[in-house]
Amino acid sequence: MFGTTIILAFRAIRRHMLRSFLTILGIVIGVAAVVTMVTLGNGATAAVQEQISSLGSNILQVRPGQGFGRGGGGPQPPDFKPEDVDAIRNQVAGVTAVAPMAQSTGTAVREGANWSTTINGTTSDYFIAQQWPMAAGRTFSSAEEQAGKAVCILGNTVRTNLFRQEDPIGQRFRIKDITCTVIGVLQTRGQGGFGNDQDDVVLMPIKTVQRRFAGTRDIRVIMVAVDPAYETGSVQESLSALLRERRGIIGGKEDDFNIFDTKQIADTLSGTTQILTALLGAVAAVSLLVGGIGIMNIMLVSVTERTREIGIRLAIGAVAREVMMQFLVEAVALACLGGVIGIVIALAASLALAPVLRVPFSFDVQINLLAFVFSAAIGVIFGYFPARRAASLNPIDALRHE
């Protein structure tokens, strides 16, 4: 009985190719839109999350001032001192690395090659905090750090621009007005969370930068890596308490420094892409609904158009249930077919669009499965009404129908 119904439904679909195609067009477009949106959106989220994890996990960035956009008036709060760094390292529990940062910019020159880049003065703790391994060479020795030697570690962009294919380790080049020796090269990191090139950097011992470029011992930023076993919030609190004490802020006075949790930006950023994905998916889902209504529309027309056929079937001895099943199976088969075609189109579109939009292609079984089940459900829901109508026809009236 069910086999018969399926045979009949597929015969009907085959016999009305054009109409079948038009019927499923809405579903095809709807499913393709949803799956493409979600696939690309997931890719974007994954990309953002990867970039963010490349910032290093659980890092607190400590800066003077009251955070972004505040503290306009009044005297500029003082920068940190090297003693603050030692105090944090020794007195705050749950800290794995503390890296002071002093920044400068300058042009690196070597044998006619020019490259303007960022110079970061820091300590070897920086590589621990950032979880940024070396591609070649080594990090600063404590002797180099203490003495403020002119040694440097290159980001890959700087290495390529200055040395091309050559091995840079042990080579020298000029940056600003000093000559420095390359002791290491960092692994490639790619784009950062804000679209910046993280590999466009030259790292030197912080003392070197302070003495040769800045002329002060001031530290603009301290990076504090938190032990994953500790609660970031509580580490942040004890860090804040320590700095308040050291900077002489008492009572209800506001902090004159701010602690920035990178994980927080990470969550905010990936949360944003997720919301965007959901939003785009929802818009696309509406088109899927419209596709479902399209199926109902054309199935209803089909019932009217095939009234005579239904009459013939009833006269020949089809019971109402069989006629109903035929139309229902037809609708479901069409909807499923539409779903499958939509998924195939979506995968092709995602594969084609992913490189253009610079997001990774990530195949999500769940959304594909969901889209398929959803189109089948649309077939059942929107096919039911026309099918019931077909089955309720009176055979004599149906036969007489022109």
Add this chain to the structure above:
Amino acid sequence: MTADAPIIQLRNVTKTFGSGPAAFQALKGVDLDIAAGDFVAVMGPSGSGKSTTMNILGCLDVPTSGAFLFKGVHVERLDRDQRALLRRKYFGFVFQGFNLLPRTSALENVELPLLYRGEEKHKRREVAMQALDKVGLKDWWDHTPGELSGGQQQRVAIARAIVTQPDVLLADEPTGNLDTARSLEIMELLSEFNATGITVLMVTHEPDMAAYARTVVHFRDGLVERVDQHHHQGQAVGS
């Protein structure tokens, strides 16, 4: 042919269409017995209730009052699906307008009743081909109705009606859309199938066609006016 109880009995059957002041009584108390194996022609002026009666006999419709017994079963007491199953098992229909499924090959059209009976594929093919052979269209099995002449289409319809070896074949003006030569072919076929034991009931306006029947039922104004027996084709069947 047999002395058994009539296969079809109508007892004081009325049929009213519509209700209230617009109500129209198409049948006003029809009494009719049809013996198994008979070949019956139904005649009468337009609007006299021939098609209405045929629809009731074919279990497509139910009387407003009165009784319709098929093989002793009160059809008027059956529900929609039970009547559908009765049609599936015992009846074959031939319509004036052929009523074949469009864009469907002759073979698939003939197969359709077998499909609803749940016959398996190779049996369906075989039996349907035999039926097409009986109406002389074996070589046309893969043609769709659009590729067949009216006479051929009606022969396909007849093949579809007899493919299940029904007890009763109902034909409402089967030759109404055909020329005389084509009509006579159809009548020959109906006679042949009647000879194999199928009870044939046929509505016609043409005495030439009615001449093939053994029994002629005349309708007028929703009543059976007269029943004639033709003795030329064999023994008479009482009404």
